[in-house]
Amino acid sequence: MKTYKKIYSVVRKIPKGKVATYGQIAQMLDLNPRVIGWALNRLVSVKNNRHPVPWQRVVNSKGTISTNRAPNIPLDLQKHLLENEGIKFNDHGKIDLKKYLF
DNA sequence: ATGTTGACGCATG
């Protein structure tokens, strides 16, 4: 089975209102955190598969948004999606991992 | 086969 499919299946398990870090997912699958980023980035270019992947629920270890580094992704799109799911950001654009971590 | 590319993470200065 392709690695990215495994990654997507794990990401799909993150419940609404919760988040996971790249490192956390990497640990579960015994992969390098970089690969998680690669797999999620792949979603923008590759035609979406039959089931959606809640990619917005994956943040970095500091509890901030990492998609700002990536072109093709509207600024703060991820932040808005998470806010719509009830997740709060502080003034520094950071979320409370203690509270929201999956 | 070989080189390159990252939505990372952690350590260090």
Added chain:
DNA sequence: CCATGCGCCAACA
């Protein structure tokens, strides 16, 4: 807080 540096590895050309 900011800046490097490096490990790490699936995919892709």
